[in-house]
Structure formats: C-alpha cells, structure tokens
Amino acid sequence: xxxxxxxxxxxxxxxxxxxxxxxxxxxxxxxxxxxxxxxxxxxxxxxxxxxxxxxxxxxxxxxxxxxxxxxxxxxxxxxxxxxxxxxxxxxxxxxxxxxxxxxxxxxxxxxxxxxxxxxxxxxxxxxxxxx
Amino acid sequence: xxxxxxxxxxxxxxxxxxxxxxxxxxxxxxxxxxxxxxxxxxxxxxxxxxxxxxxxxxxxxxxxxxxxxxxxxxxxxxxxxxxxxxxxxxxxxxxxxxxxxxxxxxxxxxxxxxxxxxxxxxxxxxxxxxx
Numbered sequence: 001x002x003x004x005x006x007x008x009x010x011x012x013x014x015x016x017x018x019x020x021x022x023x024x025x026x027x028x029x030x031x032x033x034x035x036x037x038x039x040x041x042x043x044x045x046x047x048x049x050x051x052x053x054x055x056x057x058x059x060x061x062x063x064x065x066x067x068x069x070x071x072x073x074x075x076x077x078x079x080x081x082x083x084x085x086x087x088x089x090x091x092x093x094x095x096x097x098x099x100x101x102x103x104x105x106x107x108x109x110x111x112x113x114x115x116x117x118x119x120x121x122x123x124x125x126x127x128x129x130x131x
Numbered sequence: 132x133x134x135x136x137x138x139x140x141x142x143x144x145x146x147x148x149x150x151x152x153x154x155x156x157x158x159x160x161x162x163x164x165x166x167x168x169x170x171x172x173x174x175x176x177x178x179x180x181x182x183x184x185x186x187x188x189x190x191x192x193x194x195x196x197x198x199x200x201x202x203x204x205x206x207x208x209x210x211x212x213x214x215x216x217x218x219x220x221x222x223x224x225x226x227x228x229x230x231x232x233x234x235x236x237x238x239x240x241x242x243x244x245x246x247x248x249x250x251x252x253x254x255x256x257x258x259x260x261x262x
Contacts (some may be wrong), residue, residue, distance in 0.1 A: 002243060003246065004238060004246050005246055009249055010217040017148055017162070019150060019162070021157075021159060025157070026152075026156070026157025027157070028150060028159070028160070028215055031148070031150070031206070031208060031213045043238060043245060044243075045198055059194050059250050071236060073237060073238075074237070074238040075160065075234040075235075075236060075237050075238070076234070076236045076238070076247055077161070077234050077236075078226055078227065078228050078230075078233040078235070079233070080167065082162045082233075082234075084234045086160055095209055096209065097209055099209075102208040102209040102210070102213075103206040103207070103208050103213075103215045104206075104209070105206060105207045105208075106204060106205070106206050107135060107174060107204075107205040107206070107207070110132060112175075112231060114135045114174060115140055116135055
C-alpha cells in the first residue's frame with residue numbers, strides 16, 4: 001500500500017514543493033507545499049490539498065474560496081523532491097489576490113534598473129472571494 | 132541599483148526555488164534553487180544560473196552539457212518566494228537523465244495501488260552529455 005510515496009523525498013520539515021499547472025493551457029498557477037498527508041489525500045481524492053506553512057494545517061485548496069483544483073495528473077521530478085500537479089482550476093482563480101496565477105509580476109528593464117511589473121489583472125476582488 | 136532584488140524573499144538558507152518553463156510550449160522542464168548571486172547573474176546575462184546545493188557553488192546551467200537556458204522572461208509570485216523562468220532550452224534537454232524535462236514520472240493507478248511510471252524518453256545518453 002502506498003509504495004509510491006516512499007519514492008517521494010520530503011525535506012527536513014517533512015514538506016515538498018508542489019507546482020500547480022493548468023492542464024489545458026500549461027500556465028503555471030501557483031506553488032505551495034505538501035506534507036505526506038496532503039499528497040496522499042490529493043492522490044486519493046483528485047482534489048489538491050496542501051500544507052499551509054502559515055496556518056500549520058492541512059489546506060484543502062478552495063475550502064474558503066470555492067476555487068477547488070481538480071487534479072488530472074501527478075508527476076514527480078528526477079530527484080523525487082518536487083511534485084507537479086496538472087489541474088483544472090475551478091473559478092479560473094488560483095491566487096489569493098484574485099488573479100488567475102500567482103506569477104503576475106514580470107521583471108522589466110535592464111538588470112540594474114529593472115523592476116517587477118504587474119502584468120496580469122485581478123479577476124475578482126479578494127474581499128468577495130474570502131467572505 | 133537592483134532595487135528589484137529586495138522584493139525577492141530568500142529562505143533561511145538564502146535560497147529561492149526557480150521553475151524553468153519552456154517559453155514556447157509551456158512544458159515545465161526543471162526546478163532548481165537560486166541564491167542572490169545566481170538570480171542577479173541570470174537577470175544580467177539572460178542565461179540561467181542556479182545555486183547547486185549538492186556542489187555548494189554557482190551552477191551555470193549548461194556549463195558541462197552545453198544545454199544552456201536562454202531566459203526570455205523572469206516572473207515572481209505573489210509571496211515573492213518563487214521565481215519562474217521562461218526559457219529556451221538549448222539542445223532540448225534540461226534533465227541530467229538526458230530527458231527533455233525532469234518531470235518524466237507520472238502517478239498511475241488508484242491511490243493505494245498506484246506507482247510512478249516513466250512516460251518520457253531519454254533523448255541522449257547522459258554519458259555522452261557529461262563527458
């Protein structure tokens with residue numbers, strides 16, 4: 001049972017980074033952390049669950065916002081220490097800022113004079129998402 | 132100068148995870164770590180440089196293999212603690228196993244009986260890559 005989890009390399013805190021990628025478009029939506037329980041639950045239910053480092057508890061993505069992630073594929077990298085989730089993002093919003101993706105800032109300009117530019121729009125006011 | 136780097140949140144070890152994504156196809160190729168110097172060099176040169184945790188030194192991707200990564204875009208996530216690189220992978224091989232991507236293992240089967248299946252081919256023998 002669950003032999004596959006023995007091939008997953010958790011860090012000193014018992015965590016592994018997990019990348020959520022839109023299965024249809026390839027857009028990278030977010031990176032969060034999983035512990036063993038979160039990964040087992042994700043594999044069993046097909047809904048992404050993470051470990052919230054700030055709240056120190058299992059975080060079923062969408063539990064407050066309704067923005068559940070339906071997992072179509074789980075992948076593991078060569079070193080076994082990063083998980084990739086291919087998902088369908090219900091509601092089209094993965095980020096707590098109300099954007100599709102957490103990666104909405106782009107480095108623009110030459111290196112020494114560069115700055116992070118916000119290039120993706122807020123799709124829904126977070127105050128309306130987290131009531 | 133370099134004000135942008137003050138918005139990047141490095142961890143207790145001075146590192147940040149960096150995802151390399153094929154700019155043309157959206158395929159996720161690898162995840163590695165950067166320290167401040169690696170990120171500054173990447174931004175300045177347009178070639179991906181990482182911090183090798185195993186070798187404890189700056190690692191210019193492709194320095195041995197020739198499989199350089201040309202960076203077209205750098206992104207930062209909402210928490211400032213993950214970097215996304217959109218790249219062109221010279222040679223088409225990012226993984227040290229000789230595969231296009233490090234994420235070549237897929238979880239197949241029901242959760243309790245599942246296993247990691249290698250689903251992507253070796254494109255070039257690693258012994259020929261790392262002479």
